[in-house]
Structure formats: structure tokens, C-alpha cells
Amino acid sequence: MELSLATRAVGEHTVLEVGGEVDVYTAPRLRERLLELIDGGDRHVVVDLGRVDFLDSTGLGVLVGALKRLRAAGGSFALVCGKEPLLKIFRITALDQVFPLYPTVDAAIGADPTGSGA
Amino acid sequence: MATVRLSFSPAPVHVRTARLVGVAVARRAGVREDLLDEVRLAIGEACTRAVALHRQYNVPDPVLVEMSDSGAYAVRVVDRAPIEASIGLAALDADQLANESLNEDDLTTGVGFALLAGFVEDLQVRPVEEGVGTEVRMVWPVGR
Numbered sequence: 194m195e196l197s198l199a200t201r202a203v204g205e206h207t208v209l210e211v212g213g214e215v216d217v218y219t220a221p222r223l224r225e226r227l228l229e230l231i232d233g234g235d236r237h238v239v240v241d242l243g244r245v246d247f248l249d250s251t252g253l254g255v256l257v258g259a260l261k262r263l264r265a266a267g268g269s270f271a272l273v274c275g276k277e278p279l280l281k282i283f284r285i286t287a288l289d290q291v292f293p294l295y296p297t298v299d300a301a302i303g304a305d306p307t308g309s310g311a
Numbered sequence: 312m313a314t315v316r317l318s319f320s321p322a323p324v325h326v327r328t329a330r331l332v333g334v335a336v337a338r339r340a341g342v343r344e345d346l347l348d349e350v351r352l353a354i355g356e357a358c359t360r361a362v363a364l365h366r367q368y369n370v371p372d373p374v375l376v377e378m379s380d381s382g383a384y385a386v387r388v389v390d391r392a393p394i395e396a397s398i399g400l401a402a403l404d405a406d407q408l409a410n411e412s413l414n415e416d417d418l419t420t421g422v423g424f425a426l427l428a429g430f431v432e433d434l435q436v437r438p439v440e441e442g443v444g445t446e447v448r449m450v451w452p453v454g455r
Contacts, residue, residue: 216330217359218323247330249355250426261411278348284430286422286429290405 207235212244215252221300227259236268318373321365340380341453349430357388357447378380391444
């Protein structure tokens with residue numbers, strides 16, 4: 194399945210819903226979209242991986258890049274991921290210690306002290 | 312011994328094809344269903360690594376993927392990049408991953424190796440026997 198990207202605003206947060214396969218071919222589109230959001234002034238970004246059915250190292254690299262950019266800009270970045278196969282990827286790579294990971298979008302927004310909440 | 316060989320020009324768009332073929336052959340070979348996600352991810356990582364090396368060193372040769380099911384399901388992914396560039400299985404810890412000075416390419420390489428090492432119990436990365444390049448060899452048990 195191809196990559197799908199959709200954004201919506203929840204209070205001060207921008208939620209980017211990602212679906213399909215994030216790999217070496219599609220990850221550049223995810224990077225472009227995240228850069229558009231950050232360069233456009235969005236500072237509190239939640240990436241919802243709920244409909245992702247494949248995620249590789251290239252996609253993970255893009256997500257880490259966005260996390261670092263937002264932190265450098267004084268913003269926040271969180272991931273929503275409830276699927277065990279994806280969570281295992283984060284654990285194996287130690288990226289579960291780098292990303293704030295939440296089971297739902299509400300939990301991610303509610304846990305962010307910098308934003309206004311939902 | 313049944314063998315399927317796939318060779319593709321080193322472009323990211325073909326990595327998905329390699330993953331799909333690799334999983335189809337794994338299923339046919341009798342690899343357990345609950346391992347197929349790991350097979351898909353590992354073949355994808357090995358091919359992504361090979362494509363990245365070919366592009367980095369401007370190597371136009373195809374990447375080779377060879378799948379065989381003689382006793383177990385064995386997959387070889389062979390690149391033709393300069394050997395000194397491609398060996399190195401350093402997984403990064405959380406502090407290194409979060410370090411601002413680590414660029415995205417290096418991070419992706421480290422994460423890719425962590426995934427390969429984490430998902431493939433029987434993994435070898437070694438120089439090819441003839442010419443330049445590296446092969447990533449991965450083996451999974453079959454259930455029959």
C-alpha cells in the first residue's frame with residue numbers, strides 16, 4: 194500500500210496521520226511534509242502511525258530528524274503507536290527511549306505540557 | 312533445492328518488490344506466519360542498505376537477492392560497493408540516536424543494522440567471494 198498523509202489541527206497541535214508503507218522509496222515524502230509543517234511554524238507535532246503497516250530504518254530516520262528539529266525550535270514531537278509489531282521496532286532500535294510514544298492521539302496531546310491540550 | 316533469484320537496478324522503488332517476493336518465497340518455503348513480518352522487514356533493510364551503498368559509490372550494477380529453501384529459508388542480498396565501506400555492525404544507543412550531531416544517513420544506517428541484528432537470529436555480513444561487494448546472509452527456520 195502506498196504512503197498516505199493527512200493533517201489536522203487539535204488545539205495548538207498538528208496531528209499528521211500516516212498510513213501505508215514508510216520505506217526508502219516513500220520516506221522522502223514524509224520528510225517533505227514534516228519539513229513543510231515545521232517551516233510553516235507548527236511547533237507541536239503528533240505523528241499518528243496507527244494506519245502504518247510497514248516502517249523501516251529510513252522512515253525512522255525521518256522521524257528522528259523531525260524530533261530534533263522541533264526540539265531545537267523549542268517545540269514538541271510525539272508519536273502515536275499502538276501496534277505491537279511497530280512497537281517492537283522501536284524497542285529493538287532503542288528509539289523507544291528517544292521518542293515520546295503514546296497509544297492514542299488524545300494521550301499524546303494530553304501528556305504534552307507545552308501545548309494547550311485538546 | 313528451490314532457488315529464486317531477483318536482481319534489480321539500485322533504485323529505492325524496487326526495494327518494495329524485493330520485500331514482496333522475499334515474503335512470498337518465505338511463505339512458500341514454509342516459514343511460520345508469525346515470522347513473515349520480520350522476514351519482510353529484514354529483507355527490506357538489507358536491500359535498502361545495498362541500494363544506499365550503490366548510490367553512494369555510483370555503482371550502476373544491479374543488487375542481487377537470492378532466496379533458497381534447502382532445509383531452511385536462506386536469503387542472500389549482495390551489493391557491489393567497495394568493501395571497506397560496507398562492513399560495520401555498530402548499533403547506536405539512545406544517547407547516540409538523540410545526539411544532535413548525528414546526521415540522518417548515519418542514523419538510518421545504524422538503525423538499519425539494529426533491525427537486522429534484532430530480527431534475524433542467523434545473520435552474517437561478509438565480503439563476497441568474487442569481486443568487490445558484501446553479502447548479507449539471513450536464515451530462518453521452516454516449519455516442515
